Amino acid sequence: MGTAFCIAALLTLLGGVGSMCFRNLVHCAFALAVSFVGLAACYLLLGAEFVGFAQVLVYVGAVAILIVIAMLLTRNIESKHEPLVAGGWVMGVCVAVLASGSLILCVVNSSVVQGPVSARPTMSTRALGEQLMGDYVMALEGIGLLLTASLIGAVVIALREKEER
Amino acid sequence: MSPLAQCLSFSCLLFGVGLAGALTRRNAILVLVGIELMLNAANLNFIAFWRFGPHPEQLTGILFAIFSIGIAAAETAVGLALIITIYRHRGSTNLDDLTSLKG
Amino acid sequence: MTTGLDQIFVALKHWVVSLCPTGWQSIVSMVISAGAILGVFASLFGLTTLLERKGLGRIQNRPGPNRVGPFGLLQPLADGLKMLTKEDIVPRSADQLIHFLAPVTMVVPVVLAYAVLPLGRNMEAVDFDAGLLFFFAAGAATEMAVFMAGWSSRNKYALLGAMRAIAQMVSYEVPMILSSITVVMFVGSMSLVQIVESQSGYHWGWLARWHAFTPWGFAGLVLFVVSATAEANRSPFDIPEGESEIIAGHLIEYSGFKYALFFLGEYLGLFSLSALGITLFLGGWHAPVVWLEWVPSYAWFFGKLLGFIAFFIWVRGTLPRLRTDQLMNFAWKFMLPLVLINLGTAALWWYTGSWVFMGAAVWRWLICAAMVVVPYAVLGRVMFERRHLGPRTYRYAS
Numbered sequence: 259m260g261t262a263f264c265i266a267a268l269l270t271l272l273g274g275v276g277s278m279c280f281r282n283l284v285h286c287a288f289a290l291a292v293s294f295v296g297l298a299a300c301y302l303l304l305g306a307e308f309v310g311f312a313q314v315l316v317y318v319g320a321v322a323i324l325i326v327i328a329m330l331l332t333r334n335i336e337s338k339h340e341p342l343v344a345g346g347w348v349m350g351v352c353v354a355v356l357a358s359g360s361l362i363l364c365v366v367n368s369s370v371v372q373g374p375v376s377a378r379p380t381m382s383t384r385a386l387g388e389q390l391m392g393d394y395v396m397a398l399e400g401i402g403l404l405l406t407a408s409l410i411g412a413v414v415i416a417l418r419e420k421e422e423r
Numbered sequence: 424m425s426p427l428a429q430c431l432s433f434s435c436l437l438f439g440v441g442l443a444g445a446l447t448r449r450n451a452i453l454v455l456v457g458i459e460l461m462l463n464a465a466n467l468n469f470i471a472f473w474r475f476g477p478h479p480e481q482l483t484g485i486l487f488a489i490f491s492i493g494i495a496a497a498e499t500a501v502g503l504a505l506i507i508t509i510y511r512h513r514g515s516t517n518l519d520d521l522t523s524l525k526g
Numbered sequence: 527m528t529t530g531l532d533q534i535f536v537a538l539k540h541w542v543v544s545l546c547p548t549g550w551q552s553i554v555s556m557v558i559s560a561g562a563i564l565g566v567f568a569s570l571f572g573l574t575t576l577l578e579r580k581g582l583g584r585i586q587n588r589p590g591p592n593r594v595g596p597f598g599l600l601q602p603l604a605d606g607l608k609m610l611t612k613e614d615i616v617p618r619s620a621d622q623l624i625h626f627l628a629p630v631t632m633v634v635p636v637v638l639a640y641a642v643l644p645l646g647r648n649m650e651a652v653d654f655d656a657g658l659l660f661f662f663a664a665g666a667a668t669e670m671a672v673f674m675a676g677w678s679s680r681n682k683y684a685l686l687g688a689m690r691a692i693a694q695m696v697s698y699e700v701p702m703i704l705s706s707i708t709v710v711m712f713v714g715s716m717s718l719v720q721i722v723e724s725q726s727g728y729h730w731g732w733l734a735r736w737h738a739f740t741p742w743g744f745a746g747l748v749l750f751v752v753s754a755t756a757e758a759n760r761s762p763f764d765i766p767e768g769e770s771e772i773i774a775g776h777l778i779e780y781s782g783f784k785y786a787l788f789f790l791g792e793y794l795g796l797f798s799l800s801a802l803g804i805t806l807f808l809g810g811w812h813a814p815v816v817w818l819e820w821v822p823s824y825a826w827f828f829g830k831l832l833g834f835i836a837f838f839i840w841v842r843g844t845l846p847r848l849r850t851d852q853l854m855n856f857a858w859k860f861m862l863p864l865v866l867i868n869l870g871t872a873a874l875w876w877y878t879g880s881w882v883f884m885g886a887a888v889w890r891w892l893i894c895a896a897m898v899v900v901p902y903a904v905l906g907r908v909m910f911e912r913r914h915l916g917p918r919t920y921r922y923a924s
Contacts, residue, residue: 267433274437274460278444283452284677288624290456291670297463301488304430304474309466309488311659316492319666319699321459321499323692326673328503329452330689332510350446358439362432371428379479383655383716389482397486401493408497412504418511 263303270296283329291322305378308386430471438464451506451516455499462495532822535562536648559651563640570831571793572602578839585843612782617680620779624678629780629787632671636794639664643801644722646811646824657718658710661802662703665757668795669695672766675788676776687775690850691766695757697857702753702799704865705746708872709737709806718802722810732816736809741894742872745902747807749865751837754799756853758792761842765850800834801827860905871897 273293277286294317301310365371390398424432438461445457466488473484510516530537539558546554576591576598583590591598616625642657644650654660669692676688710716713724727735737743756763766775777788804810808830811823848856871894878890 271433271436271440274440274444277456277460278440278448278453283450285624286453286456288670288674290459293460294463295667297467300467301470304470306470306473306485306488307654308656308659309470309485309492311656311663312489312492313466314663315659315666316496317459317463319663319669320696321496323669323673323696324499324503325452325456325459326677327689327692328507330677330685331507332452332516347447351443353446354439354443357442358435361435361438365431365435366424366428371425371431373425373427373475373477375426375475376479379474381479381482381485381655384714385480386482386485389486394486397490401490405493405497408501412500415501416504416507 260303263300266296266299266303268296269293270300284326287322287326287329290325291318294318294322306381308381308383425475427471427475430475431468434464434467434471437467449518451509451518451521452503454518455502455506458502459495459499462491466491532647532824534822535646535824556651559641563651564637567637567640567794567797568790570797571790572606574793574797574835575605575789576601577835578842581836581839582843585840606786609783609786614782614784615779617779619680621678621680624674625779626784628671628675628678629784629791631674632668632791633787633794635664635667635671636791636798639798640794640801642718643798644719644805644810645801645827646822649811649824650719653717653719656716658706658716658721661718661798662699662706665795665798666699668791671791672776675780679776679779681778684776684778687766687778691759691776694759694763694766694850694853694857697854698753698756698763698861701749701857701861701865702757704862705749705753705868706802706806708742708746708865708869711869712737712742712872712876718805718810722805722812725809725812728816734809734812734814734816736807736812736814738807738809740875741891741898742868742875743807745864745868745871745898747803749861749868750803750807751834752861754796754803755838755841756857758796758799760796760838762845762848763853765847765853796838797831797835800831800838804830804834855909860909863905864901867897867901 270293273289273291273296276289277293280286280289294313298310298313298318301307301313441457441460441464443457444460445454448454448457469484469488469491471484473479473482473488476484506516509521513521515521539555539562542558543551543555579601580590580598591601594600594604616622639661641651642654642660672691672695673688676684676686676691679685709721713721715721715724725734725736729735729739733739738747755761759766767777777785780788804827811827813819813821813826874897875890875894878886878893881890
């Protein structure tokens with residue numbers, strides 16, 4: 259893979275590590291946004307333009323903003339007197355290292371990845387639209403319902419009850 | 424390493440980072456941030472298999488990634504609404520303070 | 527001759543690229559496109575700051591800047607010098623890195639969005655298959671910049687302004703994107719070049735086939751322009767930066783060149799949204815009537831863009847500012863239903879395009895126009911009657 263992909267991957271990993279390590283919560287959210295942008299660059303370099311643009315639009319433009327607003331609404335931004343991590347953090351890191359290590363081992367030693375590298379596929383948005391409305395129309399309707407339900411649910415859950423004053 | 428193996432190992436690394444964060448940080452919102460990183464790593468897996476797999480003209484990987492992005496957005500919205508409500512009831516988003524199921 | 531004049535910039539670019547060695551040609555081509563876009567729109571920004579002040583001045587019965595140069599034409603130069611030489615004050619408790627990066631995060635995505643706009647025949651920088659999605663993705667990063675600016679200033683008013691600005695931008699993104707989706711549905715492609723090309727040709731031999739000349743296109747244009755005004759934080763939606771309300775909101779702690787960058791980013795965003803509106807609804811670089819086809823395509827594009835800028839300046843000088851809750855009500859309760867109904871109208875227009883009986887065109891226009899006007903009137907009436915206007919009460923200091 260070219261140097262551009264390496265740079266994008268490095269940016270994503272640094273953003274991910276940063277979002278898990280910073281003490282200040284809002285810095286974590288910004289590092290997460292950086293890692294989303296890095297991932298969008300990875301998608302563009304792999305030839306999936308639509309997903310890259312959708313990633314920026316949805317994740318950076320909506321999810322990161324949601325996370326930041328939720329951080330502001332819960333007012334727990336900078337806690338200097340509390341330790342950074344929970345008590346059993348060593349176990350957590352060990353579990354994560356084990357999980358990712360075993361996954362990488364499986365990937366590197368498997369036969370699936372040994373195949374020939376095909377040419378860069380071209381994806382037209384029209385083909386994507388035809389598949390969405392053709393083979394995957396039930397999934398499309400399902401995700402529409404899901405998004406509507408989650409929108410209504412989120413509004414109802416976070417609604418300030420009026421009688422609790 | 425073939426390009427597919429490189430992409431997959433990178434996504435496994437990212438998954439590990441997200442998992443480590445979700446398991447170790449105390450703040451509930453940061454657990455959600457870790458979950459987002461894990462979902463993104465899985466998306467990258469799908470796109471990598473679409474790019475280097477046998478049938479890229481079927482667009483399966485891309486469609487799965489698009490649906491996954493939509494579902495992640497919905498799940499983030501509901502999860503954050505829950506955290507905000509919990510903060511209003513309990514006064515804290517620290518996971519160590521949210522240890523009792525009693526209301 | 528007119529074709530030569532029309533394609534003069536394209537020919538110039540091809541000539542310069544052909545002078546370079548083969549390995550460098552793609553890079554030189556990209557650099558020329560980017561440099562041309564930056565140069566043209568940055569000078570348009572300078573011109574607009576002057577036009578705005580003079581226009582607002584005339585609306586308010588005063589001359590506007592007229593000291594620096596003839597008719598005040600060198601005022602943008604003076605403004606630029608002032609911004610460059612002002613002291614860059616950063617609060618000591620501000621988050622230094624994020625405070626520094628916020629103007630950059632504002633300007634870079636906005637400039638990136640210009641890459642897909644067709645400024646003339648064959649004059650787009652890149653032709654993406656999903657160009658419209660790229661445009662909206664580039665605009666979504668602006669909200670992050672606004673929040674970065676507001677939060678890093680460690681100022682209550684900045685944070686409040688940033689929250690309001692983000693709420694406004696996110697709320698108005700929905701009608702904007704949905705009204706653009708109407709055009710995509712009608713044209714069948716998300717590529718901006720193809721959207722412009724679908725508006726070529728002439729009705730009855732003389733009137734252009736712009737989308738704005740159809741009922742759904744007209745409603746879509748109005749909804750798009752209103753959403754664009756709100757997205758660009760432009761009056762009457764400029765609560766985030768209204769001087770009498772919150773004194774520049776999320777930009778309070780910015781001075782000197784960083785403020786100039788935010789200003790630049792906001793105006794460039796306004797230009798790019800106007801350009802998108804022109805591309806989607808007003809035929810891009812096409813002429814309105816067939817007799818004026820000889821005017822070069824980029825001249826039409828920039829003429830329409832200047833018309834939009836004049837419209838925005840006019841609206842700014844005329845309408846009072848909306849309050850935040852009025853703004854949000856307007857977006858979610860008025861514009862969103864209208865935009866969704868507009869989708870149905872566009873579908874109906876497409877479906878009734880295949881009617882061939884006598885008087886089909888009249889019926890088509892009647893039904894689609896009714897679908898545009900009736901919800902507008904009903905929703906407007908419902909929202910007007912919901913306003914609880916009681917008798918005005920006064921509170922005096924005791």
